[in-house]
Amino acid sequence: MEKTFMMVKPDGVQRQLIGKIVSRFESKGLHLVGAKLMQIPVSLAEQHYGEHNGKPFFGELVEFITSGPVFAMVWEGENVIEISRTMMGKTKPAEALPGTIRGDYGLFVGKNIIHGSDSPESAEREINLFFKQEELVEYDKDIHTWIY
Ligand code: DAT
Ligand code: MG
Numbered sequence: 001m002e003k004t005f006m007m008v009k010p011d012g013v014q015r016q017l018i019g020k021i022v023s024r025f026e027s028k029g030l031h032l033v034g035a036k037l038m039q040i041p042v043s044l045a046e047q048h049y050g051e052h053n054g055k056p057f058f059g060e061l062v063e064f065i066t067s068g069p070v071f072a073m074v075w076e077g078e079n080v081i082e083i084s085r086t087m088m089g090k091t092k093p094a095e096a097l098p099g100t101i102r103g104d105y106g107l108f109v110g111k112n113i114i115h116g117s118d119s120p121e122s123a124e125r126e127i128n129l130f131f132k133q134e135e136l137v138e139y140d141k142d143i144h145t146w147i148y
Pocket of ligand 2: 116118
């Protein structure tokens with residue numbers, strides 16, 4: 001089953017949105033296999049956002065993501081990468097539709113509540129950056145029979 005990395009960013013944690021966000025993914029039928037509240041060191045932030053190194057907003061991005069705790073998660077499900085990106089909404093606030101997490105809670109591109117991997121390659125890379133293998137829990141739920 002496909003896995004993805006997501007995190008509630010420091011603005012989402014401060015705005016007490018962790019529960020609402022986790023609830024959306026649970027209600028969708030996605031399966032939580034890892035989660036932790038953590039403060040990201042600058043070195044990890046620079047690695048995580050390596051693809052944006054050199055862009056004008058890179059410094060601000062690293063400063064923001066290290067400005068307070070984040071809630072890091074690994075979710076599992078069929079097609080979870082594409083589904084979670086749809087549920088997050090577009091990066092630009094004006095394009096993030098109502099009903100999506102960013103569409104419902106975000107107003108500014110630099111504070112857009114949530115991160116989610118955008119491809120199988122980035123999901124694998126980001127899961128390994130943030131979680132040790134033993135921090136991921138493989139378990140069954142009877143409800144899966146009613147989801148799949
Ligand atoms: P996403 O988070 O939707 O995958 P991204 O990978 O293009 O978007 O960018 C990573 C983060 O960087 C994004 O969530 C917010 C910030 N960002 C992107 N484009 C920006 C811009 N033009 N100005 C300021 N911040 C930006
Ligand atoms: Mg991205």
